[in-house]
Amino acid sequence: MLNKLEQYYYEAKGNKWYGYFAVFCRLSLAIAWVISGLIKIKGERFAAGLSHNHPLGQYFDALLNTGYYYTFIGVSQVIVAILLLIPRTALLGALSSFPIILNICVLTYALRFEGTRAATFMLLANSFLLCWDYNRLKSILPFKQVKITANPTVEKQLDNKFPFLFFGGVVATLATVVFFNNVIYDIRPGNEPAECWNGCPGNSNPKACEAFCDCIHNQGKPLSKCLADYEKAKASGKTANMRTTPNK
Template identity: 60%
Template sequence: MATFTRLEKFYAEAKGNKWFRGFTVFCRITLALGFIPSGWVKTIGERFTALSNNHPLGNYFEALHHTGFYYTFIGVSQLLIALLLIIPRTAILGALLYFPIILNICILTYATRFEGTRIVTLMLLANLYLLFWHYDRIKYILPFNQIKEANIETQKKSSTNKFPFIFFGCVILAIASVIIINIFLFDIRPGNSLIECTNGCAGSDKKACEEFCDCIHNQGKPLEKCLEKYHTAKKRKE
Protein backbone atom coordinates (compact mmCIF):
# COMPACT_ATOMS: atom_id res chain seq x y z
CA MET A 1 0.00 0.00 0.00
CA ALA A 2 2.92 2.34 0.79
CA THR A 3 4.37 1.70 -2.66
CA PHE A 4 1.07 2.58 -4.28
CA THR A 5 0.91 5.77 -2.23
CA ARG A 6 4.37 6.81 -3.45
CA LEU A 7 3.37 6.10 -7.05
CA GLU A 8 0.20 8.10 -6.49
CA LYS A 9 2.25 11.05 -5.24
CA PHE A 10 4.74 10.80 -8.11
CA TYR A 11 1.96 10.64 -10.69
CA ALA A 12 0.14 13.61 -9.18
CA GLU A 13 3.34 15.69 -9.09
CA ALA A 14 4.18 14.73 -12.69
CA LYS A 15 0.80 16.00 -13.89
CA GLY A 16 1.71 19.43 -12.54
CA ASN A 17 5.27 19.52 -13.88
CA LYS A 18 5.93 21.52 -17.07
CA TRP A 19 8.75 19.18 -18.17
CA PHE A 20 6.48 16.16 -18.06
CA ARG A 21 3.79 18.08 -19.93
CA GLY A 22 6.33 19.11 -22.55
CA PHE A 23 7.56 15.54 -22.94
CA THR A 24 3.95 14.40 -23.33
CA VAL A 25 3.40 16.86 -26.18
CA PHE A 26 6.67 15.70 -27.77
CA CYS A 27 5.53 12.05 -27.64
CA ARG A 28 2.12 12.90 -29.08
CA ILE A 29 3.52 14.86 -32.02
CA THR A 30 6.31 12.35 -32.71
CA LEU A 31 3.94 9.37 -32.73
CA ALA A 32 1.51 11.24 -34.96
CA LEU A 33 4.29 12.08 -37.42
CA GLY A 34 5.26 8.41 -37.41
CA PHE A 35 1.81 7.41 -38.70
CA ILE A 36 1.14 10.20 -41.20
CA PRO A 37 3.56 9.13 -44.01
CA SER A 38 2.72 5.41 -43.78
CA GLY A 39 -1.00 6.14 -43.48
CA TRP A 40 -0.99 8.48 -46.48
CA VAL A 41 0.85 5.98 -48.69
CA LYS A 42 -1.70 3.29 -47.87
CA THR A 43 -4.63 5.65 -48.37
CA ILE A 44 -3.58 6.53 -51.93
CA GLY A 45 -2.94 2.84 -52.68
CA GLU A 46 0.82 2.91 -53.15
CA ARG A 47 3.22 0.23 -51.93
CA PHE A 48 4.32 1.01 -48.39
CA THR A 49 7.98 -0.04 -48.55
CA ALA A 50 10.85 -0.46 -50.99
CA LEU A 51 11.81 -3.80 -49.43
CA SER A 52 12.18 -6.67 -51.88
CA ASN A 53 9.32 -9.15 -52.06
CA ASN A 54 11.84 -11.82 -51.06
CA HIS A 55 12.49 -10.07 -47.75
CA PRO A 56 10.33 -11.58 -44.96
CA LEU A 57 8.78 -8.23 -44.07
CA GLY A 58 8.68 -7.09 -47.70
CA ASN A 59 6.73 -10.25 -48.54
CA TYR A 60 4.21 -9.42 -45.82
CA PHE A 61 3.76 -5.83 -47.00
CA GLU A 62 3.38 -6.96 -50.62
CA ALA A 63 0.57 -9.32 -49.60
CA LEU A 64 -1.00 -6.55 -47.51
CA HIS A 65 -0.83 -4.21 -50.50
CA HIS A 66 -3.05 -6.58 -52.47
CA THR A 67 -5.84 -6.75 -49.87
CA GLY A 68 -7.82 -4.00 -51.60
CA PHE A 69 -9.92 -1.70 -49.43
CA TYR A 70 -8.51 -3.30 -46.25
CA TYR A 71 -5.14 -1.76 -47.14
CA THR A 72 -6.86 1.61 -47.59
CA PHE A 73 -8.73 1.14 -44.33
CA ILE A 74 -5.44 0.72 -42.43
CA GLY A 75 -4.09 3.90 -44.00
CA VAL A 76 -7.18 5.95 -43.17
CA SER A 77 -7.12 4.58 -39.61
CA GLN A 78 -3.49 5.63 -39.16
CA LEU A 79 -4.22 9.15 -40.43
CA LEU A 80 -7.25 9.43 -38.15
CA ILE A 81 -5.25 8.25 -35.13
CA ALA A 82 -2.48 10.73 -35.94
CA LEU A 83 -5.08 13.53 -36.05
CA LEU A 84 -6.55 12.43 -32.71
CA LEU A 85 -3.09 12.52 -31.13
CA ILE A 86 -2.38 16.02 -32.38
CA ILE A 87 -5.60 17.45 -30.95
CA PRO A 88 -5.20 17.74 -27.13
CA ARG A 89 -8.86 16.96 -26.32
CA THR A 90 -8.77 13.69 -28.28
CA ALA A 91 -5.18 12.66 -27.50
CA ILE A 92 -6.24 9.96 -25.05
CA LEU A 93 -8.45 8.29 -27.67
CA GLY A 94 -5.58 8.48 -30.15
CA ALA A 95 -3.20 6.87 -27.65
CA LEU A 96 -5.65 4.04 -26.94
CA LEU A 97 -6.17 3.32 -30.66
CA TYR A 98 -2.45 3.66 -31.38
CA PHE A 99 -1.42 0.97 -28.89
CA PRO A 100 -2.74 -2.24 -30.56
CA ILE A 101 -1.39 -1.12 -33.94
CA ILE A 102 2.11 -0.23 -32.76
CA LEU A 103 2.25 -3.37 -30.59
CA ASN A 104 1.40 -5.49 -33.63
CA ILE A 105 4.03 -3.68 -35.74
CA CYS A 106 6.64 -4.12 -33.00
CA ILE A 107 6.08 -7.87 -32.72
CA LEU A 108 6.10 -8.13 -36.53
CA THR A 109 9.47 -6.37 -36.84
CA TYR A 110 11.05 -8.62 -34.22
CA ALA A 111 9.56 -11.75 -35.81
CA THR A 112 11.08 -10.81 -39.19
CA ARG A 113 14.34 -9.44 -37.69
CA PHE A 114 13.74 -6.11 -39.39
CA GLU A 115 16.35 -3.37 -39.01
CA GLY A 116 13.72 -0.93 -37.77
CA THR A 117 13.03 -2.77 -34.52
CA ARG A 118 14.76 -0.07 -32.46
CA ILE A 119 12.59 2.79 -33.73
CA VAL A 120 9.38 0.78 -33.46
CA THR A 121 10.25 -0.28 -29.90
CA LEU A 122 10.80 3.34 -28.90
CA MET A 123 7.46 4.25 -30.48
CA LEU A 124 5.79 1.53 -28.39
CA LEU A 125 7.43 2.85 -25.21
CA ALA A 126 6.34 6.41 -26.05
CA ASN A 127 2.78 5.14 -26.55
CA LEU A 128 2.89 3.38 -23.18
CA TYR A 129 4.05 6.63 -21.59
CA LEU A 130 1.02 8.43 -23.03
CA LEU A 131 -1.28 5.76 -21.64
CA PHE A 132 0.30 6.16 -18.20
CA TRP A 133 0.01 9.92 -18.53
CA HIS A 134 -3.73 9.58 -19.03
CA TYR A 135 -4.13 7.05 -16.23
CA ASP A 136 -6.45 9.37 -14.34
CA ARG A 137 -8.90 9.12 -17.25
CA ILE A 138 -8.60 5.45 -18.19
CA LYS A 139 -8.26 4.08 -14.64
CA TYR A 140 -11.96 3.23 -14.49
CA ILE A 141 -11.52 0.29 -16.88
CA LEU A 142 -8.49 -1.12 -15.02
CA PRO A 143 -8.96 -3.96 -12.50
CA PHE A 144 -6.98 -2.54 -9.56
CA ASN A 145 -7.05 0.23 -6.97
CA GLN A 146 -7.36 3.73 -8.33
CA ILE A 147 -5.49 6.93 -7.58
CA LYS A 148 -7.63 9.32 -5.61
CA GLU A 149 -8.97 12.05 -7.89
CA ALA A 150 -8.70 14.72 -5.20
CA ASN A 151 -4.96 14.15 -4.76
CA ILE A 152 -4.31 14.43 -8.50
CA GLU A 153 -6.31 17.62 -8.90
CA THR A 154 -4.55 19.21 -5.92
CA GLN A 155 -1.10 18.49 -7.35
CA LYS A 156 -2.08 19.62 -10.88
CA LYS A 157 -3.06 23.02 -9.52
CA SER A 158 0.35 23.39 -7.81
CA SER A 159 2.45 23.49 -10.99
CA THR A 160 6.23 23.13 -10.71
CA ASN A 161 9.19 23.85 -12.99
CA LYS A 162 11.54 21.41 -11.28
CA PHE A 163 13.44 19.35 -13.85
CA PRO A 164 12.85 15.58 -13.30
CA PHE A 165 16.44 14.36 -13.65
CA ILE A 166 15.66 10.79 -12.56
CA PHE A 167 12.81 10.41 -15.04
CA PHE A 168 14.72 11.71 -18.04
CA GLY A 169 17.74 9.71 -16.94
CA CYS A 170 15.52 6.63 -17.16
CA VAL A 171 14.33 7.76 -20.62
CA ILE A 172 17.94 7.98 -21.83
CA LEU A 173 18.70 4.62 -20.21
CA ALA A 174 15.67 3.04 -21.93
CA ILE A 175 16.75 4.37 -25.33
CA ALA A 176 20.30 3.11 -24.82
CA SER A 177 19.01 -0.28 -23.64
CA VAL A 178 16.80 -0.70 -26.72
CA ILE A 179 19.73 0.11 -29.02
CA ILE A 180 22.24 -2.14 -27.23
CA ILE A 181 19.86 -5.07 -26.76
CA ASN A 182 18.94 -4.97 -30.44
CA ILE A 183 22.61 -5.13 -31.41
CA PHE A 184 23.09 -8.44 -29.60
CA LEU A 185 19.55 -9.84 -29.77
CA PHE A 186 19.94 -11.67 -33.11
CA ASP A 187 23.00 -13.50 -34.39
CA ILE A 188 22.08 -12.50 -37.95
CA ARG A 189 19.59 -10.22 -39.70
CA PRO A 190 18.45 -10.23 -43.34
CA GLY A 191 19.04 -6.49 -43.69
CA ASN A 192 16.93 -4.33 -45.97
CA SER A 193 18.74 -5.46 -49.15
CA LEU A 194 21.22 -8.07 -50.37
CA ILE A 195 24.10 -5.59 -50.19
CA GLU A 196 23.20 -4.51 -46.65
CA CYS A 197 22.93 -8.15 -45.60
CA THR A 198 26.28 -9.25 -47.10
CA ASN A 199 28.05 -6.15 -45.75
CA GLY A 200 27.38 -7.54 -42.30
CA CYS A 201 29.12 -10.82 -43.12
CA ALA A 202 32.62 -11.13 -41.67
CA GLY A 203 34.89 -13.52 -39.81
CA SER A 204 34.77 -17.30 -39.81
CA ASP A 205 31.00 -17.36 -40.48
CA LYS A 206 31.24 -15.19 -43.61
CA LYS A 207 30.39 -17.96 -46.07
CA ALA A 208 27.41 -19.18 -44.02
CA CYS A 209 26.24 -15.58 -43.70
CA GLU A 210 26.48 -14.96 -47.45
CA GLU A 211 24.51 -18.14 -48.10
CA PHE A 212 21.86 -16.88 -45.67
CA CYS A 213 21.66 -13.55 -47.54
CA ASP A 214 21.37 -15.38 -50.86
CA CYS A 215 18.69 -17.64 -49.39
CA ILE A 216 16.61 -14.60 -48.36
CA HIS A 217 17.15 -12.04 -51.09
CA ASN A 218 17.81 -14.18 -54.19
CA GLN A 219 16.01 -17.44 -53.53
CA GLY A 220 13.15 -15.87 -51.58
CA LYS A 221 12.87 -18.73 -49.10
CA PRO A 222 11.13 -18.32 -45.70
CA LEU A 223 13.16 -16.81 -42.88
CA GLU A 224 12.91 -19.99 -40.78
CA LYS A 225 14.36 -22.13 -43.59
CA CYS A 226 17.24 -19.74 -44.20
CA LEU A 227 18.02 -19.51 -40.48
CA GLU A 228 17.99 -23.30 -40.19
CA LYS A 229 20.43 -23.55 -43.10
CA TYR A 230 22.63 -20.85 -41.59
CA HIS A 231 22.84 -22.47 -38.15
CA THR A 232 23.50 -25.88 -39.72
CA ALA A 233 26.42 -24.42 -41.70
CA LYS A 234 27.84 -22.85 -38.54
CA LYS A 235 27.66 -26.15 -36.63
CA ARG A 236 29.54 -27.95 -39.39
CA LYS A 237 32.43 -25.52 -39.03
CA GLU A 238 32.53 -26.09 -35.31
Protein backbone atom coordinates in the same frame (compact mmCIF):
# COMPACT_ATOMS: atom_id res chain seq x y z
CA MET B 1 3.71 0.86 -3.06
CA LEU B 2 0.74 1.82 -5.21
CA ASN B 3 0.13 4.89 -3.07
CA LYS B 4 3.71 6.05 -3.63
CA LEU B 5 3.37 5.53 -7.39
CA GLU B 6 0.18 7.59 -7.46
CA GLN B 7 1.86 10.31 -5.45
CA TYR B 8 4.75 10.38 -7.92
CA TYR B 9 2.25 10.38 -10.79
CA TYR B 10 0.39 13.46 -9.55
CA GLU B 11 3.68 15.23 -8.87
CA ALA B 12 4.67 14.51 -12.47
CA LYS B 13 1.32 15.80 -13.72
CA GLY B 14 2.10 19.05 -11.95
CA ASN B 15 5.47 19.44 -13.66
CA LYS B 16 5.51 21.27 -16.99
CA TRP B 17 8.48 19.26 -18.34
CA TYR B 18 6.54 16.01 -18.15
CA GLY B 19 3.74 17.79 -19.98
CA TYR B 20 6.14 18.92 -22.70
CA PHE B 21 7.37 15.36 -23.07
CA ALA B 22 3.79 14.08 -23.41
CA VAL B 23 3.17 16.62 -26.18
CA PHE B 24 6.41 15.54 -27.87
CA CYS B 25 5.31 11.89 -27.77
CA ARG B 26 1.90 12.79 -29.20
CA LEU B 27 3.41 14.80 -32.05
CA SER B 28 6.02 12.15 -32.85
CA LEU B 29 3.44 9.38 -33.03
CA ALA B 30 1.03 11.53 -35.04
CA ILE B 31 3.72 12.38 -37.61
CA ALA B 32 4.67 8.71 -37.93
CA TRP B 33 1.06 7.63 -38.44
CA VAL B 34 0.36 10.40 -40.96
CA ILE B 35 3.39 9.43 -43.06
CA SER B 36 2.55 5.73 -42.90
CA GLY B 37 -1.16 6.30 -43.53
CA LEU B 38 -0.76 8.62 -46.52
CA ILE B 39 1.55 6.14 -48.24
CA LYS B 40 -1.15 3.49 -47.96
CA ILE B 41 -3.95 5.85 -49.02
CA LYS B 42 -1.97 6.73 -52.15
CA GLY B 43 -1.64 3.02 -52.91
CA GLU B 44 2.13 2.95 -52.62
CA ARG B 45 4.16 0.14 -51.09
CA PHE B 46 5.32 0.90 -47.57
CA ALA B 47 9.13 0.75 -47.13
CA ALA B 48 9.66 0.93 -50.89
CA GLY B 49 13.42 0.46 -50.50
CA LEU B 50 13.01 -2.88 -48.75
CA SER B 51 14.00 -5.93 -50.80
CA HIS B 52 11.02 -7.79 -52.25
CA ASN B 53 12.49 -11.11 -51.08
CA HIS B 54 13.01 -9.83 -47.55
CA PRO B 55 10.49 -11.56 -45.23
CA LEU B 56 8.93 -8.22 -44.32
CA GLY B 57 9.14 -7.11 -47.95
CA GLN B 58 7.05 -10.12 -48.93
CA TYR B 59 4.55 -9.15 -46.24
CA PHE B 60 4.32 -5.57 -47.55
CA ASP B 61 3.92 -6.84 -51.12
CA ALA B 62 1.04 -9.08 -50.06
CA LEU B 63 -0.53 -6.27 -48.02
CA LEU B 64 -0.32 -3.91 -50.98
CA ASN B 65 -2.40 -6.34 -53.04
CA THR B 66 -5.29 -6.46 -50.55
CA GLY B 67 -7.12 -3.63 -52.32
CA TYR B 68 -9.34 -1.39 -50.21
CA TYR B 69 -8.20 -3.14 -47.02
CA TYR B 70 -4.80 -1.52 -47.57
CA THR B 71 -6.51 1.85 -47.99
CA PHE B 72 -8.59 1.19 -44.86
CA ILE B 73 -5.39 0.69 -42.83
CA GLY B 74 -4.03 3.98 -44.14
CA VAL B 75 -7.21 5.89 -43.32
CA SER B 76 -7.28 4.36 -39.83
CA GLN B 77 -3.70 5.45 -39.17
CA VAL B 78 -4.44 9.01 -40.27
CA ILE B 79 -7.52 9.10 -38.01
CA VAL B 80 -5.38 7.91 -35.09
CA ALA B 81 -2.90 10.70 -35.87
CA ILE B 82 -5.67 13.32 -35.81
CA LEU B 83 -6.95 11.99 -32.48
CA LEU B 84 -3.46 12.25 -31.02
CA LEU B 85 -3.09 15.85 -32.16
CA ILE B 86 -6.29 17.03 -30.47
CA PRO B 87 -5.82 17.35 -26.68
CA ARG B 88 -9.39 16.29 -25.85
CA THR B 89 -9.09 13.11 -27.93
CA ALA B 90 -5.42 12.34 -27.23
CA LEU B 91 -6.28 9.50 -24.86
CA LEU B 92 -8.57 7.89 -27.43
CA GLY B 93 -5.76 8.25 -29.95
CA ALA B 94 -3.26 6.61 -27.60
CA LEU B 95 -5.68 3.74 -26.89
CA SER B 96 -6.28 3.23 -30.62
CA SER B 97 -2.60 3.51 -31.45
CA PHE B 98 -1.33 1.04 -28.86
CA PRO B 99 -2.55 -2.26 -30.43
CA ILE B 100 -1.38 -1.07 -33.86
CA ILE B 101 2.16 -0.25 -32.79
CA LEU B 102 2.34 -3.34 -30.56
CA ASN B 103 1.45 -5.50 -33.56
CA ILE B 104 4.05 -3.72 -35.72
CA CYS B 105 6.69 -4.05 -33.01
CA VAL B 106 6.16 -7.81 -32.63
CA LEU B 107 6.16 -8.20 -36.42
CA THR B 108 9.47 -6.36 -36.88
CA TYR B 109 11.17 -8.41 -34.16
CA ALA B 110 9.78 -11.68 -35.51
CA LEU B 111 11.14 -10.93 -39.00
CA ARG B 112 14.41 -9.36 -37.78
CA PHE B 113 13.71 -6.05 -39.51
CA GLU B 114 16.31 -3.29 -39.12
CA GLY B 115 13.53 -0.88 -38.13
CA THR B 116 12.88 -2.61 -34.80
CA ARG B 117 14.43 0.34 -32.95
CA ALA B 118 11.96 2.85 -34.37
CA ALA B 119 9.02 0.54 -33.67
CA THR B 120 10.22 0.04 -30.10
CA PHE B 121 10.61 3.80 -29.59
CA MET B 122 7.05 4.32 -30.81
CA LEU B 123 5.74 1.61 -28.48
CA LEU B 124 7.51 3.23 -25.52
CA ALA B 125 6.14 6.66 -26.44
CA ASN B 126 2.63 5.23 -26.70
CA SER B 127 3.02 3.50 -23.34
CA PHE B 128 4.07 6.79 -21.75
CA LEU B 129 0.95 8.50 -23.10
CA LEU B 130 -1.25 5.81 -21.54
CA CYS B 131 0.57 6.27 -18.23
CA TRP B 132 0.17 10.04 -18.59
CA ASP B 133 -3.61 9.63 -18.61
CA TYR B 134 -3.61 7.09 -15.78
CA ASN B 135 -6.03 9.25 -13.80
CA ARG B 136 -8.62 8.75 -16.56
CA LEU B 137 -7.90 5.05 -16.98
CA LYS B 138 -7.49 3.84 -13.40
CA SER B 139 -11.22 3.22 -12.89
CA ILE B 140 -11.11 0.34 -15.39
CA LEU B 141 -7.83 -1.15 -14.15
CA PRO B 142 -8.09 -4.47 -12.24
CA PHE B 143 -6.69 -3.40 -8.88
CA LYS B 144 -7.92 -1.69 -5.76
CA GLN B 145 -8.24 2.05 -6.06
CA VAL B 146 -6.11 4.09 -3.69
CA LYS B 147 -7.78 6.95 -1.86
CA ILE B 148 -5.94 10.23 -2.39
CA THR B 149 -6.06 12.57 0.60
CA ALA B 150 -5.21 15.64 -1.42
CA ASN B 151 -7.37 16.66 -4.34
CA PRO B 152 -5.20 16.20 -7.46
CA THR B 153 -7.66 18.12 -9.61
CA VAL B 154 -7.09 21.42 -7.84
CA GLU B 155 -5.35 23.70 -10.28
CA LYS B 156 -2.05 25.11 -9.13
CA GLN B 157 0.99 26.64 -10.74
CA LEU B 158 3.03 24.09 -12.67
CA ASP B 159 6.39 23.12 -11.24
CA ASN B 160 9.33 24.34 -13.36
CA LYS B 161 11.89 21.99 -11.83
CA PHE B 162 13.61 19.95 -14.54
CA PRO B 163 13.31 16.19 -13.82
CA PHE B 164 16.89 15.12 -14.53
CA LEU B 165 16.31 11.62 -13.17
CA PHE B 166 13.32 11.00 -15.44
CA PHE B 167 14.95 12.26 -18.63
CA GLY B 168 18.16 10.48 -17.72
CA GLY B 169 16.08 7.32 -17.51
CA VAL B 170 14.57 8.08 -20.93
CA VAL B 171 18.03 8.42 -22.48
CA ALA B 172 19.22 5.25 -20.74
CA THR B 173 16.15 3.35 -21.96
CA LEU B 174 16.69 4.45 -25.57
CA ALA B 175 20.38 3.50 -25.35
CA THR B 176 19.41 0.10 -23.95
CA VAL B 177 17.00 -0.48 -26.84
CA VAL B 178 19.73 0.39 -29.37
CA PHE B 179 22.26 -1.87 -27.64
CA PHE B 180 19.76 -4.72 -27.29
CA ASN B 181 18.88 -4.51 -30.98
CA ASN B 182 22.55 -4.75 -31.90
CA VAL B 183 23.16 -7.96 -29.94
CA ILE B 184 19.82 -9.77 -29.91
CA TYR B 185 20.36 -11.57 -33.23
CA ASP B 186 23.38 -13.41 -34.58
CA ILE B 187 22.28 -12.59 -38.12
CA ARG B 188 19.72 -10.38 -39.86
CA PRO B 189 18.49 -10.34 -43.47
CA GLY B 190 19.31 -6.63 -43.85
CA ASN B 191 17.00 -4.24 -45.65
CA GLU B 192 18.85 -4.76 -48.94
CA PRO B 193 20.89 -7.70 -50.33
CA ALA B 194 24.16 -5.75 -50.13
CA GLU B 195 23.49 -4.95 -46.47
CA CYS B 196 23.16 -8.65 -45.70
CA TRP B 197 26.30 -9.69 -47.56
CA ASN B 198 28.35 -6.83 -46.11
CA GLY B 199 27.78 -8.26 -42.65
CA CYS B 200 29.22 -11.66 -43.52
CA PRO B 201 32.95 -10.86 -43.13
CA GLY B 202 32.37 -10.12 -39.44
CA ASN B 203 30.23 -13.22 -38.90
CA SER B 204 31.58 -16.23 -37.01
CA ASN B 205 30.89 -18.35 -40.10
CA PRO B 206 31.08 -16.18 -43.26
CA LYS B 207 30.13 -19.03 -45.61
CA ALA B 208 27.02 -19.86 -43.61
CA CYS B 209 26.15 -16.15 -43.58
CA GLU B 210 26.53 -15.91 -47.37
CA ALA B 211 24.33 -18.97 -47.81
CA PHE B 212 21.73 -17.33 -45.54
CA CYS B 213 21.77 -14.12 -47.60
CA ASP B 214 21.42 -16.12 -50.81
CA CYS B 215 18.54 -18.08 -49.28
CA ILE B 216 16.70 -14.87 -48.35
CA HIS B 217 17.44 -12.41 -51.14
CA ASN B 218 18.02 -14.66 -54.18
CA GLN B 219 15.87 -17.69 -53.48
CA GLY B 220 13.18 -15.86 -51.50
CA LYS B 221 12.67 -18.70 -49.03
CA PRO B 222 10.92 -18.23 -45.67
CA LEU B 223 12.99 -16.79 -42.85
CA SER B 224 12.48 -19.87 -40.67
CA LYS B 225 13.85 -22.15 -43.41
CA CYS B 226 16.89 -19.94 -44.04
CA LEU B 227 17.61 -19.66 -40.32
CA ALA B 228 17.39 -23.44 -39.91
CA ASP B 229 19.84 -23.95 -42.79
CA TYR B 230 22.11 -21.26 -41.32
CA GLU B 231 22.22 -22.98 -37.93
CA LYS B 232 22.95 -26.33 -39.60
CA ALA B 233 25.78 -24.77 -41.62
CA LYS B 234 27.23 -23.21 -38.47
CA ALA B 235 27.04 -26.52 -36.62
CA SER B 236 28.67 -28.45 -39.47
CA GLY B 237 31.36 -25.77 -39.72
CA LYS B 238 32.18 -26.10 -36.03
CA THR B 239 32.31 -29.88 -36.36
CA ALA B 240 34.67 -29.61 -39.33
CA ASN B 241 36.93 -27.23 -37.42
CA MET B 242 37.05 -29.61 -34.45
CA ARG B 243 38.07 -32.46 -36.74
CA THR B 244 40.82 -30.48 -38.46
CA THR B 245 42.22 -28.99 -35.24
CA PRO B 246 45.22 -31.11 -34.14
CA ASN B 247 45.32 -32.36 -30.57
CA LYS B 248 47.90 -30.59 -28.44
